[in-house]
Amino acid sequence: MRPLFHPALEDIRPEAILYALADPERAAIFAWLSGAGCGGTCSALGQLGERVIPKSSLSNHFKVLRESGLILSERQGVEMRNQTRCAELDDRFPGLIKAILTAYGQIPGQPKAD
Amino acid sequence: MRPLFHPALEDIRPEAILYALADPERAAIFAWLSGAGCGGTCSALGQLGERVIPKSSLSNHFKVLRESGLILSERQGVEMRNQTRCAELDDRFPGLIKAILTAYGQIPGQPKAD
DNA sequence: TCCGTAGTTCAGAAATTCGGAACTGTTGAT
DNA sequence: ATCAACAGTTCCGAATTTCTGAACTACGGA
Numbered sequence A, B: 001m002r003p004l005f006h007p008a009l010e011d012i013r014p015e016a017i018l019y020a021l022a023d024p025e026r027a028a029i030f031a032w033l034s035g036a037g038c039g040g041t042c043s044a045l046g047q048l049g050e051r052v053i054p055k056s057s058l059s060n061h062f063k064v065l066r067e068s069g070l071i072l073s074e075r076q077g078v079e080m081r082n083q084t085r086c087a088e089l090d091d092r093f094p095g096l097i098k099a100i101l102t103a104y105g106q107i108p109g110q111p112k113a114d
Numbered sequence C: 001t002c003c004g005t006a007g008t009t010c011a012g013a014a015a016t017t018c019g020g021a022a023c024t025g026t027t028g029a030t
Numbered sequence D: 001a002t003c004a005a006c007a008g009t010t011c012c013g014a015a016t017t018t019c020t021g022a023a024c025t026a027c028g029g030a
Helices: A014-021 A024-035 A055-068 A086-092 A096-105 B014-021 B024-035 B055-068 B086-092 B096-105
Strands: A071-076 A079-084 B071-076 B079-084
Touching: A014 A024, A014 A055, A014 A096, A014 B014, A014 B024, A014 B096, A024 A055, A024 A079, A024 A096, A024 B014, A055 A071, A055 A079, A086 A096, A096 B014, A096 B096, B014 B024, B014 B055, B014 B096, B024 B055, B024 B079, B024 B096, B055 B071, B055 B079, B086 B096
Parallel strands: none
Antiparallel strands: A071 A079, B071 B079
């Protein structure tokens, strides 16, 4: 398994953030991570809406979130702990993440942090 | 030519907004419209960066922006006047558009409203 | 060592995007 | 009325991207 790539704060690009969160499934995962304190794992999530997300897709979602700079992933034993980089991100793109999560929050049945 | 479709304010979805603005070219067009008062046309734009955007692509960009709810297009004689729906949008998704434009504004050589 | 669990990588099918060429619709000139 | 020019749209094939089942790697117990 290749080492995980995380972009430096200054290399994070707005188009990558928007792309990553333009997928409601990914946005839901991110919202869940934002709410879940820290250390959300792939399998602790399992299913977010009615649909069971295949694990290869799930893995890919986490990769996109990671490489866009939205989350930090760290292997811990057999599992992968994920946490958001919200604080850093808000420093770089003020208000962006919050506005996006708020926007999604207004749609019933869409990503909720919990 | 089919009549132009514009979603009602309440039908505008955050994923559509993010998708539309995740493309830097489209974001640049939108930023340009935001800055250009009102009535930006396809051809008044022509080229935004170094690249000349093919007109079929340009047409498609405007369509995506329109159908996501970001802009309002209206035929005026031979050309198409476009304006943003910023005010409405800020009502529905507070702070979202501004945060996105600000985020892009921080990248040198990226979308600037002008 | 062998098994189970967590997650990644691979590969091919399906879906999407891109853009040149042809087309539509409008205006103005002859 | 006909024609030409212009603004923008639609069509469609090529190239790219996304999705996901299956095979694989990595780690931790027993």
